[in-house]
Amino acid sequence: MDYYSGYITKLIDELSSLPGVGSKTAGRLAFHILDMPQDEVEGLANALVEAKKNVKFCKCCQTLTDQEICPICSSEERDQKTIMVVETTKDMAAYESVGEYKGVYHVLHGAINPMAGITQNDIRLKELFERLKDDVDEVIIATNSSVEGEATAMYISKVVKPLGIKVTRIASGVPVGGDLECIDNVTLLRALQGRVTI
Amino acid sequence: MDYYSGYITKLIDELSSLPGVGSKTAGRLAFHILDMPQDEVEGLANALVEAKKNVKFCKCCQTLTDQEICPICSSEERDQKTIMVVETTKDMAAYESVGEYKGVYHVLHGAINPMAGITQNDIRLKELFERLKDDVDEVIIATNSSVEGEATAMYISKVVKPLGIKVTRIASGVPVGGDLECIDNVTLLRALQGRVTI
Numbered sequence: 001m002d003y004y005s006g007y008i009t010k011l012i013d014e015l016s017s018l019p020g021v022g023s024k025t026a027g028r029l030a031f032h033i034l035d036m037p038q039d040e041v042e043g044l045a046n047a048l049v050e051a052k053k054n055v056k057f058c059k060c061c062q063t064l065t066d067q068e069i070c071p072i073c074s075s076e077e078r079d080q081k082t083i084m085v086v087e088t089t090k091d092m093a094a095y096e097s098v099g100e101y102k103g104v105y106h107v108l109h110g111a112i113n114p115m116a117g118i119t120q121n122d123i124r125l126k127e128l129f130e131r132l133k134d135d136v137d138e139v140i141i142a143t144n145s146s147v148e149g150e151a152t153a154m155y156i157s158k159v160v161k162p163l164g165i166k167v168t169r170i171a172s173g174v175p176v177g178g179d180l181e182c183i184d185n186v187t188l189l190r191a192l193q194g195r196v197t198i
Numbered sequence: 199m200d201y202y203s204g205y206i207t208k209l210i211d212e213l214s215s216l217p218g219v220g221s222k223t224a225g226r227l228a229f230h231i232l233d234m235p236q237d238e239v240e241g242l243a244n245a246l247v248e249a250k251k252n253v254k255f256c257k258c259c260q261t262l263t264d265q266e267i268c269p270i271c272s273s274e275e276r277d278q279k280t281i282m283v284v285e286t287t288k289d290m291a292a293y294e295s296v297g298e299y300k301g302v303y304h305v306l307h308g309a310i311n312p313m314a315g316i317t318q319n320d321i322r323l324k325e326l327f328e329r330l331k332d333d334v335d336e337v338i339i340a341t342n343s344s345v346e347g348e349a350t351a352m353y354i355s356k357v358v359k360p361l362g363i364k365v366t367r368i369a370s371g372v373p374v375g376g377d378l379e380c381i382d383n384v385t386l387l388r389a390l391q392g393r394v395t396i
Contacts (some may be wrong), residue, residue, distance in 0.1 A: 006264060008262060014242045015245075019226060032216060033216075044213075049240060052234070055205050064203060067203070123379055135212060
């Protein structure tokens, strides 16, 4: 793409390195950015650098935050004895957007995946087990319903149960509004096994 | 989205303002950026600011470039008497990637669109007509095959023809590899009207 100016080529290359951004999308974004007012471009660039500089892991739940201890871990309104274990900060945000959960979280930043060489030591499990030395009533495992998520859930329950702490797993089944005929067999089987009396 | 740190929310907001980036994509990009090494994030931010600062319009063909006169306009290997008129720098790059065209370009940065209030004075037509005072053999109109592109082509040909300069329009028809049954009626009609003897 040497028919563009070097600065444009560089910008397109940088943007293409982002996930889900191919060279066509990168081109569209680059020309949009060149069309934006100078101060807006600087605003975007600053947001990138400032976020990277200031965001760190919460010392307690390991979520991404700009404070030593994140607002949820330091909140007196949250039940600090119930810990929901999630894979990513985004999963935590998903449950926060529901608004019903009043406990706290623990973000693993990944899941056990031996095929990719990710063991229990590569995700933030050590920090979770450290927290269990305090007074904890329940650990809710909300890892994804994937092979890796299930393996991680299994591992956590094996370690935590002997400590006498209640371990639960979020329900697996038919999504609300889901059409039975479009749902895969494993999910249908799980929904049957997990049936509840009404 | 106040369950994220302020810096993350700000970054997601900034990214969402880009075209084709919704809040979900912005979230994915933001967390990817937080995962990138600090120097890569700074590289991306710099690419944004540097491109915006250094890229300007070529004094001759109006394309986006970092020089006063772009490499194509200043090349002695290009036929400076044949001007292809395109809507955007990306369209020019598309023809450059083909590699066959040896003339020069003129980038309008838009097309006439009365519905959106864009008249012949809002795109870089004045600069095109100024160039025609030099010795020009042919003006190839390669605006898009949309209503706006056609209107712009019509307007240019009306102004340029009386100057005694040859005006041509790129062919409209069935795309190579295109399946006739999937192609719209207007294109089929154009392809028929524009048929060539073999």
